Amino acid sequence: MSHRVVVVGAGFGGLFAIKALRRADVEITLINGTAYHLFQPLLYQVATGILSEGEVAPPIREVLRRQKNVDVRLGWVQDVDVERKVVSVAGPGIDYTVPYDTLIVAAGASQSYFGNDEFADHAPGMKSIDDALELRARIFGAFEVADLHTDPETIERWMTFVVVGAGPTGTEMAGQIAELAHRNLRGQFKHIDSRKARILLVDAVGAVLNTFGDQLSAKAEKQLDKLGVEVRTNTKVVAVDSTGIEVESNGRRERIPAMTKVWAAGVAAPPLAAKLAAATGAKTDRAGRIQVEPNTSLPGHPEIFALGDMMNLAGEDGKPLPGVAQVAIQSGRHAADQIKRRLAGKETGQPFRYFDKGSLATISRFSAVASIWKLRLSGFPAWVVWVAVHLFYLVGFKNRVTAVLHWFVSFLGRGRSERVATQQQAFARQAIRAYGDPWRRAENGEPARETVAEQAG
Amino acid sequence: MSHRVVVVGAGFGGLFAIKALRRADVEITLINGTAYHLFQPLLYQVATGILSEGEVAPPIREVLRRQKNVDVRLGWVQDVDVERKVVSVAGPGIDYTVPYDTLIVAAGASQSYFGNDEFADHAPGMKSIDDALELRARIFGAFEVADLHTDPETIERWMTFVVVGAGPTGTEMAGQIAELAHRNLRGQFKHIDSRKARILLVDAVGAVLNTFGDQLSAKAEKQLDKLGVEVRTNTKVVAVDSTGIEVESNGRRERIPAMTKVWAAGVAAPPLAAKLAAATGAKTDRAGRIQVEPNTSLPGHPEIFALGDMMNLAGEDGKPLPGVAQVAIQSGRHAADQIKRRLAGKETGQPFRYFDKGSLATISRFSAVASIWKLRLSGFPAWVVWVAVHLFYLVGFKNRVTAVLHWFVSFLGRGRSERVATQQQAFARQAIRAYGDPWRRAENGEPARETVAEQAG
Numbered sequence: 001m002s003h004r005v006v007v008v009g010a011g012f013g014g015l016f017a018i019k020a021l022r023r024a025d026v027e028i029t030l031i032n033g034t035a036y037h038l039f040q041p042l043l044y045q046v047a048t049g050i051l052s053e054g055e056v057a058p059p060i061r062e063v064l065r066r067q068k069n070v071d072v073r074l075g076w077v078q079d080v081d082v083e084r085k086v087v088s089v090a091g092p093g094i095d096y097t098v099p100y101d102t103l104i105v106a107a108g109a110s111q112s113y114f115g116n117d118e119f120a121d122h123a124p125g126m127k128s129i130d131d132a133l134e135l136r137a138r139i140f141g142a143f144e145v146a147d148l149h150t151d152p153e154t155i156e157r158w159m160t161f162v163v164v165g166a167g168p169t170g171t172e173m174a175g176q177i178a179e180l181a182h183r184n185l186r187g188q189f190k191h192i193d194s195r196k197a198r199i200l201l202v203d204a205v206g207a208v209l210n211t212f213g214d215q216l217s218a219k220a221e222k223q224l225d226k227l228g229v230e231v232r233t234n235t236k237v238v239a240v241d242s243t244g245i246e247v248e249s250n251g252r253r254e255r256i257p258a259m260t261k262v263w264a265a266g267v268a269a270p271p272l273a274a275k276l277a278a279a280t281g282a283k284t285d286r287a288g289r290i291q292v293e294p295n296t297s298l299p300g301h302p303e304i305f306a307l308g309d310m311m312n313l314a315g316e317d318g319k320p321l322p323g324v325a326q327v328a329i330q331s332g333r334h335a336a337d338q339i340k341r342r343l344a345g346k347e348t349g350q351p352f353r354y355f356d357k358g359s360l361a362t363i364s365r366f367s368a369v370a371s372i373w374k375l376r377l378s379g380f381p382a383w384v385v386w387v388a389v390h391l392f393y394l395v396g397f398k399n400r401v402t403a404v405l406h407w408f409v410s411f412l413g414r415g416r417s418e419r420v421a422t423q424q425q426a427f428a429r430q431a432i433r434a435y436g437d438p439w440r441r442a443e444n445g446e447p448a449r450e451t452v453a454e455q456a457g
Numbered sequence: 458m459s460h461r462v463v464v465v466g467a468g469f470g471g472l473f474a475i476k477a478l479r480r481a482d483v484e485i486t487l488i489n490g491t492a493y494h495l496f497q498p499l500l501y502q503v504a505t506g507i508l509s510e511g512e513v514a515p516p517i518r519e520v521l522r523r524q525k526n527v528d529v530r531l532g533w534v535q536d537v538d539v540e541r542k543v544v545s546v547a548g549p550g551i552d553y554t555v556p557y558d559t560l561i562v563a564a565g566a567s568q569s570y571f572g573n574d575e576f577a578d579h580a581p582g583m584k585s586i587d588d589a590l591e592l593r594a595r596i597f598g599a600f601e602v603a604d605l606h607t608d609p610e611t612i613e614r615w616m617t618f619v620v621v622g623a624g625p626t627g628t629e630m631a632g633q634i635a636e637l638a639h640r641n642l643r644g645q646f647k648h649i650d651s652r653k654a655r656i657l658l659v660d661a662v663g664a665v666l667n668t669f670g671d672q673l674s675a676k677a678e679k680q681l682d683k684l685g686v687e688v689r690t691n692t693k694v695v696a697v698d699s700t701g702i703e704v705e706s707n708g709r710r711e712r713i714p715a716m717t718k719v720w721a722a723g724v725a726a727p728p729l730a731a732k733l734a735a736a737t738g739a740k741t742d743r744a745g746r747i748q749v750e751p752n753t754s755l756p757g758h759p760e761i762f763a764l765g766d767m768m769n770l771a772g773e774d775g776k777p778l779p780g781v782a783q784v785a786i787q788s789g790r791h792a793a794d795q796i797k798r799r800l801a802g803k804e805t806g807q808p809f810r811y812f813d814k815g816s817l818a819t820i821s822r823f824s825a826v827a828s829i830w831k832l833r834l835s836g837f838p839a840w841v842v843w844v845a846v847h848l849f850y851l852v853g854f855k856n857r858v859t860a861v862l863h864w865f866v867s868f869l870g871r872g873r874s875e876r877v878a879t880q881q882q883a884f885a886r887q888a889i890r891a892y893g894d895p896w897r898r899a900e901n902g903e904p905a906r907e908t909v910a911e912q913a914g
Binding site for chain 1 (some may be wrong): 491492493506508510511512514515516522528530531548550551553586597598601602604606642644645646647648763788858859862863873875876877878
């Protein structure tokens with residue numbers, strides 16, 4: 001019997017680990033809560049009408065269709081029995097277990113509201129396709145509703161957009177909403193001028209894109225300013241409700257009336273991380289990430305690896321590696337490499353060394369900031385690098401071609417191809433609150449007996 | 458002051474009426490429940506993963522961006538005061554009124570379950586983008602869930618798909634599900650053979666596509682049979698629940714276990730039709746359509762037109778004109794023409810003459826049936842006509858290009874570009890049942906004070 005590898009999560013970490021095991025004599029079971037891989041760095045383009053869901057979320061079965069040693073299974077991992085080496089899974093309408101010889105845990109991170117989960121109702125996060133579709137409906141809908149009103153205060157409230165979190169996701173969202181208001185939607189309304197929209201980018205830290213270094217932070221801030229985005233750094237969010245947001249800066253509290261809020265601040269490891277840590281005696285950090293050994297395995301459990309956003313591992317500078325795609329991809333490959341060495345009877349334990357290829361963020365069309373090796377680029381050259389890198393990494397050729405076409409439409413033309421508002425996104429949040437989210441329930445260890453289809457019935 | 462035209466509905470009827478008034482000295486207000494035009498004949502391609510929502514639903518503001526005499530407003534028309542010539546509208550978070558000199562009512566038709574509204578929970582219709590996304594999640598999800606189960610009966614239940622209604626929409630849906638099972642998904646699952654899926658097409662009438670004539674009905678049935686679709690004509694649906702469907706044929710009742718059901722049978726005019734009929738003294742037919750004058754205006758109200766799916770008007774054969782896109786388009790143009798004549802001081806009342814360009818339905822890739830003038834085509838030639846016609850009518854150039862690319866992917870390759878399942882579609886149905894649908898509430902005359910965004914809050 002082949003060596004059994006169970007991979008939890010079809011993000012960058014899990015997928016690249018699996019691909020690296022393409023020719024290995026292993027039987028892989030991939031367990032994921034959705035049937036698709038999510039290309040998270042482009043999620044903001046779904047939320048702002050540039051790309052379709054399919055373009056950023058190819059089916060896992062398509063991505064791995066040529067790899068015969070993988071069994072793809074839908075479900076949420078509830079728990080891991082590290083003694084018996086079995087994971088228990090809550091799937092749609094069925095609970096099941098999967099035995100492993102090696103376990104790779106790469107379940108990513110979910111949005112964190114820093115203990116204020118009630119903010120989620122008013123400020124959707126940027127973690128899932130559903131988040132993106134809900135934000136798309138809210139953003140485009142806000143202009144439609146503003147156009148119907150006559151009271152200046154009400155119009156202003158609908159035309160104010162607050163993005164919380166000035167990391168790459170938040171910065172890109174703020175930039176795109178500004179582009180929408182100033183360019184794409186310009187002249188499409190009879191009663192409002194979309195260019196009068198107010199877009200704020202708020203963060204408690206002192207600079208936008210603060211991991212990019214002072215030079216690029218300053219450039220990004222300048223580009224945002226030119227786009228009409230109000231940057232509010234050193235500003236903490238203290239309250240969020242349906243009609244506005246309250247911030248605090250230098251001890252001064254201010255209310256900003258705004259119907260549309262986006263939460264792009266803070267992530268936390270899923271509950272599985274804490275369970276795994278408890279079962280193995282590993283430590284977790286404040287964000288819930290598991291402290292791993294230098295080779296990304298768990299202390300005392302060389303057969304269990306934790307990857308990407310779920311791991312806490314110090315980089316060369318002594319600080320924990322950031323939760324970015326490249327860390328996930330490279331740690332996935334490293335874990336696969338460790339497995340192959342073990343199967344070949346070679347010694348394992350080689351430490352994972354992260355090779356920082358750089359950081360990239362678009363501000364608007366034709367304008368980005370990029371930090372590549374020692375190079376610091378901004379403006380158009382950085383944007384060209386951004387396009388090239390994303391084309392290279394967009395998984396699945398089919399989607400790559402239409403994605404490029406949609407980029408042409410959005411960047412050269414004035415259109416947004418995907419502006420549909422589904423009415424159900426908004427209701428769903430109420431339903432989840434009333435009935436509980438069966439997926440989350442599963443994630444937290446409660447039974448999830450009904451299927452999604454049965455739920456609807 | 459210009460002549461004020463109010464158009465209710467941005468479907469084919471309303472949109473083509475507006476386009477025909479492009480150069481007229483009129484001020485048009487278009488009121489629609491969504492911000493997009495829905496290209497309904499291609500909705501089944503969204504439900505089966507071929508096209509994205511944006512490709513079949515361009516924003517109204519984009520479609521009409523070069524036409525300066527239109528004001529686009531979001532909302533549901535509640536009522537019409539035919540004496541004061543004012544429509545009252547429930548919009549998102551705001552009720553408002555719009556006065557008119559001429560009123561064009563083209564609000565289309567909604568799904569009818571023939572008095573069994575509880576079927577809707579188990580067998581979503583095919584009328585809206587939300588319907589299509591929910592069906593997409595259910596159809597692709599059914600294969601994922603079947604792959605997790607080991608009990609043969611459970612697997613069979615998940616792999617049985619019943620489409621109710623063998624008109625063009627139902628026939629196309631059944632054909633596409635069969636294509637998915639036999640071609641696109643083949644070999645993508647470890648534990649099931651997707652080709653073993655059972656697809657049934659059920660209708661109470663005696664033939665599929667029965668409005669296409671006996672010859673094409675027979676051809677279509679043969680093509681469906683070749684695809685592996687079980688056609689059950691003369692078969693009435695008597696019950697639908699979460700795990701199956703009950704049918705009756707020749708007095709024999711049979712239960713078909715099936716998790717996935719699609720409702721493509723029956724339409725009814727929206728409540729607005731009855732209100733308008735009551736206010737003007739016009740009659741309605743069994744489907745709720747308004748009996749109009751030969752020029753599509755209402756009896757005694759030459760300033761009010763009812764178009765497309767909302768009107769009952771006899772064609773050359775004495776039977777009411779069918780609820781198809783061409784009838785809507787041509788009646789929209791006719792109403793616009795009547796308005797232009799009136800503004801020019803010319804006599805009006807010219808009867809609307811429907812020019813039947815023919816009927817088209819795809820069965821699968823490379824295979825369709827077409828009835829064009831006296832021509833009866835089937836198989837590949839009919840499919841080529843289908844592609845050409847749909848390209849011509851797909852509104853908005855941007856979407857046309859990517860739609861063609863997606864057709865290439867689906868028809869030449871084996872892929873489906875859009876397979877994302879949003880988890881929220883399923884929950885939403887529960888929420889709507891629990892809280893009531895604010896849009897529908899509005900449609901039925903109940904106050905709709907909260908906005909969609911506030912609903913979510």
